[in-house]
Amino acid sequence: MLLAQNITLHRSGKEIFKDINISLGDGKIIILKGKNGSGKTSLLKTILNILEPSSGLIYWKGKLIYKNINDYYNNLTYIADKTTSLRQLTLYENIKIWRKIFLSNVSYDQIKNILSILKLDNYLNQKINTLSLGETKKFELLRLIIENKKFWVLDEPFTNLDFESIKIIEQTFLDHVNNNGFIIFSSHQKPDIKNVEEIILDKL
Amino acid sequence: MLLAQNITLHRSGKEIFKDINISLGDGKIIILKGKNGSGKTSLLKTILNILEPSSGLIYWKGKLIYKNINDYYNNLTYIADKTTSLRQLTLYENIKIWRKIFLSNVSYDQIKNILSILKLDNYLNQKINTLSLGETKKFELLRLIIENKKFWVLDEPFTNLDFESIKIIEQTFLDHVNNNGFIIFSSHQKPDIKNVEEIILDKL
């Protein structure tokens, strides 16, 4: 579905990465690895058409992404390396906003179910800024479920999470892939998932 | 030097942790472990006299910390779980501010040396907000060196760091401990350091 050919990126005149090829489709997981500053985040943003590659082309369903941008964006969820929930609002209010913004058809019951798996169900009326770091991160990952899209793009999804939560996220990834979803994510940790393709970025 | 006896903390009426005992002195490292939301950050903040324990006493050099607060704060560095550098300024400007605020006597040459070990020396005139996540975190850890204190309190120092940087930080910890410093930090990862005491917080 997603095909990136020989993409190279320059930022402020500096070359960040060069000649990267990516091919992603149903049931596939790609993990991006590399040192700090090797360009993982930049690569993900390039794939998302937020940054423009200085050379190389990216296709979605056979068309160049910027020509097919609506369909592309309709099919992907991006979890950035920072949390985007509104810190002065409660979890419940955030969920309500997300459901509306994403025109989500995931029911509240399902969401509550997942919250209780993530052990967040007790905090529903607490504000985000009183959550612990890991709890905030887990809550952010809830967007994967609420948006309910096919293609997941995640930037360091495991940071700040405890062992159990990492396991849950990995299981979620597997379930998603088994439902023909596909995932690309960056991480410094090695996840416990089989059959993932690794792309290693070298700091130039 | 630091002694915490039976400290218990409540936040917004909820019990976060209970009856924790800590004893820290020259050459010792304590690692705090526990699930997300088990109260690691809160415990560190309690030790720092930022949060008040609902029961229990904390001593520094034999005196209650709040009676000895100047000496206590003169001897510790706290690296929080978020970065505190000023994002709209460059690394160099931040270093300058830090050196002044902390009345540091660490020379610029030493700092440059460490920056090059951390592979940050090329970014000296770049703004913090253009650094990658891991680079920002490494830069924050530079405060350990600039402040040059005996007692280090760190909240999840390894998040977002690549393998090599983690090694460097671990080595820094060891060096510090060998110089009679002492450290308490929280982490979800197991560091590769021998002779660390573990305190495990259970989510109640």
Added chain:
Amino acid sequence: MRFLINAKRFDAVSDILIKPLIFISIAFLIIGLLFALYLSPEDYQQGSTVRIMYIHVPSAWIALMTFLVMTVYSIIGLAFRMPFGFIINKAVAPIGAIFTLICIVSGSLWGKPMWGTWWVWDARLTSVSILFVFYLIIIFINKSFENNLVREKISAIFILIGSVNLPIIKFSVDWWNTLHQPATISKLSKPSIDPSMITPLIIMTIAFISIAALIAILRVKTEIITRENI
């Protein structure tokens, strides 16, 4: 009189008071309105607009009284560390605000025929509008601060500072030259107002006070209950 400073006692006493208060409110309101609208004479100067007085004056008094009550309870809450004071403060503020608003609106309506404008910046009117602002800010404080302890202290301090305004309102008509009527009834000497107007005024005042007290009691009771739950 312990019930005035103790939540449990207050709860108990208020249970006894509610029914009579409802009765008094309804009865006096009906009688008062009858008097005010039909039985009392028209003023030889003001015509029938004088009837606005029966709303205006009682609500003005209640507006002032409520703030006075809050001031007293702020002292009780702060100096004697009795949280019941803060409960009263929170419950009573919106009542004061509403009666202040009634006072201002009825005054403006009265002012148009009497003075030819809705509003002038004389001392009485200005200080009452500042009273209204104080009420609003106290309500905002109560609504927007999360930490209970902080909220209570801040609003109590604010009330204490705001109470400086009360004597200004009361004596503004004497201290400065104003358009507004000086006090008539509160003078120690014989009131300079016709007895046929005084009767409905007093009846309406009693009705207003009992209505205000009723709402206050209900709000305090709910406040007590929610606190116990938290």
Added chain:
Amino acid sequence: MKFIKKIINFYFREYKVNLSGIFDILTNITFFFISIFIFIFSVGPEKETLSLLGVGILWTLLLLSSTLSLRKFYQDDFENGSLIVLHLNGFSFELISILKTISHFFFVQFPFMMSIPFASVLLDISLEKMYDLFLSFVIGSFILSCLGSISSSMNLLNKRNYLLGSVMVLVFSIPIIIFSVGLINIEDNFNSLINILIGLLLIIFAINPWASGACLKLAIQNN
């Protein structure tokens, strides 16, 4: 249909972000009225001065409050990454800037507008003048919102653009204010002046999405 629903939902979010309820709106309005009080305390309560100054006072307050709230325009959403999330969910940058401009108009300027009648009573502004004031205010404040959108999206870029953005707002808002205030005080050519204002509004409203959208895009790329 889906598009309309999206826009409605966007405003639900804006409402939640900007105001946590009726009390925030009331606080805004209270602020406005206290400012009027302060003006009156400082220039004195004489009727003639007040009705002379009234229009100027109202416009100044509008200008100050809307300018100073501009910093928040895109800043928060930009910094916490919501802007990207919105963008990836089908809100193009142009659409975002249109919606945000309207939202600024609605949540910041609208409360002021609603309090104009009451303020006019306090400041002894005649009914006719109030009507004119209201009309010019609606148009003028919308222009200010558009200008604000452009300048604060520029502000996201970097320091040099910061100055540029601010200067731009200044340069454009001076004629608007002169027009609007003049409009009310010089009653002869009310209609021609208001037409000029409407023209300005249309131009700037058309430029706004492109300019702001481009700045937003660049800002996100540079971050």
Added chain:
Amino acid sequence: MKFIKKIINFYFREYKVNLSGIFDILTNITFFFISIFIFIFSVGPEKETLSLLGVGILWTLLLLSSTLSLRKFYQDDFENGSLIVLHLNGFSFELISILKTISHFFFVQFPFMMSIPFASVLLDISLEKMYDLFLSFVIGSFILSCLGSISSSMNLLNKRNYLLGSVMVLVFSIPIIIFSVGLINIEDNFNSLINILIGLLLIIFAINPWASGACLKLAIQNN
């Protein structure tokens, strides 16, 4: 010695932080002058009215623009955690609030103060009056900075209604404005009024560190 050095270094930091906001300050000042033009425009250029109203208008504009800039007082340092770092490095919360108040006075009010002479020329305020204005403004704006410190540290505890702090400051500044404007226009009792102002300043300056310090502490605990 070490203490003094620390304080100097604190101001080095403040300077660095605030300098990037210099355009903000410039914008504020420009808008300040625009507002003055609005008034000249709406009052008409008659010298008598202008100089009569001038002092009041200047004071109000100064007050409003400085109040509205209060949001930045502690917010940034609080949110990015610098406040804790400073605290752990020997700056008690009380000290921080004193230093910050002075810094606010310096970086926000001072530029306005510098523009008083120019504004006075525009509004035809006599040299003597200008001198009085200046004096009263120095004292008054310092009081405002203290009030601002208290209210914005309070506002850290209140994450919803960000205007509430400004509203509180405005209410408290009513007496200040009455005194200050009275000071200049009623020349008989200049000295007694300025003594009252100075008294107010001393009281509030003494309260400020405790009140702000306590609020800062609580805010950090609740975060």
